[in-house]
Amino acid sequence: MITASQRSAQPSDWRRDYREAITDPAQLLRELGLEPLAARLPPGDAGFPMRVPRAFVQRMRHGDAADPLLRQVLPLDEETRPVAGFTLDAVGDLASRDARGLLHKYEGRALLIATGSCAVHCRYCFRRHFPYGEETAAANGWREAIAWLEQAQDIDEVLLSGGDPLSLSTAKLSELTDALRPIPQLRRLRIHSRLPVVLPSRIDDELLGWLASLPWPVVMVIHANHAQELDASVAEACTALSRHGVRLYNQAVLLRGVNDNLPALAGLSERLFELGVQSYYLHQLDQVAGTAHFHVPDAQALPLYEALRARLPGYLLPRLVREVAGAPAKLPILGIS
Secondary structure, three states, X not given: OOOXXXXXXXXXXXXXXXHOXXXXXXXXXXXXXXXXXXXXXXXOOOOOOOOEOHHHHOOOOOOOOOOHHHHHHOOOHHHXXXXXXXEOOOOOOHHHEEEOOEEOOOOOEEEEXXXXXXXOOOOOOOOOOOOOOOOOOOHXXXXXXXXXXXXXXXXXEEXXXXXXXXXXXXXXXXXXXXXXXXXXXXXXXXXXXXXXXXXXXXXXXXXXXXXHHOOOOEEXXXXXXXXXXXXXXXXXXXXXXXXXXXXXXXXXXXOOOOOOOHHHHXXXXXXXXXXXXXXXXXXXXXXXXXXXXXXXXXXXXXHHHHHHHHHOOHHHOOEEEEOOOOOOOOEEOOOOO
């Protein structure tokens, strides 16, 4: 058994690791020996600054312009080209706002935009245009969001999202859950976070202690798109979370040039199983402005998914879904009959 104090990631200070993320695309390309790719960088930051932790960069292949991890974080000039059907709020987040930083899309669940900060800026992010300055639930000590939840008798699950909620200090997270504890109808807490993958040092003793102290079952949905992301440090972080009672699931996005092939998708599910993480969703890309170069059309996605269904046992198969603004749930994309 690996205890929190024994984990190799433990000596690292996640705050320092967070601060030392690479934010200059040209620097990233120099460190990977890919200087010629600088010709494809957009002017400025394409409205979405680059940010990638060094722990994630270390998993990229030096000199490989097609590296699937690099493609997820490197700004490209394609992002600046308008594409019909790709909009600023493709999933209807703002239309589902019921309180400051609180989104209510689905029955029984409410989502808190805990912070606008994230350790990594994924170029396909569906909230890359979200107005975090005006819409963060943490404002004024969470009071508006908590007041809404107190009167919402049909809400029994709270989701923490962002940005990335684990970008907050553990003290700030404790402040939120202390405010949630008196609400009797709450039965589950769900955390959506990319940090266990891109910044596994975040899973430290303090965070694990907070998670173990919570009065509700805790589900954590991590986000990995390719098995190459899941190195030994991520395995240790997942083991520690599981040992402290957290139930782990993964959601991925189908991305052109990253995982739009059978070996990549099958390898991801198989590696997640090794880490004790359940494959959950494989999302079709949310059609957000600046992300069209990642799009895999349904005509290609469906045969690929059917091949994945044939390749994997059912317990390793994620559900292929699409989020549609105003729909009552994530919508399954039907395979070939």
